[in-house]
Amino acid sequence: xxxxxxxxxxxxxxxxxxxxxxxxxxxxxxxxxxxxxxxxxxxxxxxxxxxxxxxxxxxxxxxxxxxxxxxxxxxxxxxxxxxxxxxxxxxxxxxxxxxxxxxxxxxxxxxxxxx
Amino acid sequence: xxxxxxxxxxxxxxxxxxxxxxxxxxxxxxxxxxxxxxxxxxxxxxxxxxxxxxxxxxxxxxxxxxxxxxxxxxxxxxxxxxxxxxxxxxxxxxxxxxxxxxxxxxxxxxxxxxxxx
Numbered sequence: 662x663x664x665x666x667x668x669x670x671x672x673x674x675x676x677x678x679x680x681x682x683x684x685x686x687x688x689x690x691x692x693x694x695x696x697x698x699x700x701x702x703x704x705x706x707x708x709x710x711x712x713x714x715x716x717x718x719x720x721x722x723x724x725x726x727x728x729x730x731x732x733x734x735x736x737x738x739x740x741x742x743x744x745x746x747x748x749x750x751x752x753x754x755x756x757x758x759x760x761x762x763x764x765x766x767x768x769x770x771x772x773x774x775x776x
Numbered sequence: 777x778x779x780x781x782x783x784x785x786x787x788x789x790x791x792x793x794x795x796x797x798x799x800x801x802x803x804x805x806x807x808x809x810x811x812x813x814x815x816x817x818x819x820x821x822x823x824x825x826x827x828x829x830x831x832x833x834x835x836x837x838x839x840x841x842x843x844x845x846x847x848x849x850x851x852x853x854x855x856x857x858x859x860x861x862x863x864x865x866x867x868x869x870x871x872x873x874x875x876x877x878x879x880x881x882x883x884x885x886x887x888x889x890x891x892x893x
Contacts, residue, residue, distance in 0.1 A: 692879070694881065696883075701785075701885060702885060703782075703867060703883045703884055703885035703886050704821075704867065704869075704883040705883070706880055706881060706882070706883075709879055709880065709881075711879060717879065719880055720880065720882070749819075751821065753821075757879075761809075762809050762826075762871040762872075762879070762881065763826070764811065764823040764826055765823065765881065766823070767820060767821035769819070769820060770819055770820070
């Protein structure tokens with residue numbers, strides 16, 4: 662089954678404790694992206710990746726890191742989480758044939774609470 | 777800079793009513809792509825449609841239809857004869873061509889649609 666998986670689905674942590682949210686897709690998609698969803702703000706893009714070893718900042722990258730060492734995986738790293746990073750996080754992937762953006766397939770979401 | 781505005785925060789309708797969700801966008805790109813996604817109460821995000829800036833034909837898919845008007849920078853979504861299962865948050869989104877810095881996808885803030893019996 663074609664899918665995007667995220668782990669963990671729920672996480673409660675404390676300020677400053679490094680964490681990683683994993684994202685994996687089995688559709689051989691070139692494009693992967695992370696978003697955060699906050700009430701009243703919709704989804705905002707954190708980082709995206711056009712392919713292996715190619716990443717770039719979205720609209721709200723501060724406090725986050727990503728890496729793309731393999732095509733299928735795109736982990737999101739919070740080196741020193743703070744309470745304002747409490748949010749619902751979505752990973753997504755899509756084809757990226759040439760310059761055309763295709764529809765994105767989203768993971769189930771990770772609800773992160775930082776206390 | 778890209779921007780998507782969904783001015784309707786929440787809409788409530790009675791089943792079988794028609795409802796239109798508004799989406800207004802801003803971009804400097806001449807080639808761009810518009811999307812609609814649905815987020816039902818279960819939380820997942822579901823793709824509904826993609827439209828490129830050169831195709832202004834309206835599209836109909838069952839009870840769903842989309843009206844793209846470049847002159848007003850709008851890409852509105854209409855649900856005909858709404859049903860309770862249509863209750864969800866609907867997001868409009870905008871992307872330019874994928875060319876490095878133009879690879880962002882910008883979402884609106886979403887419109888919550890509540891359909892009641």
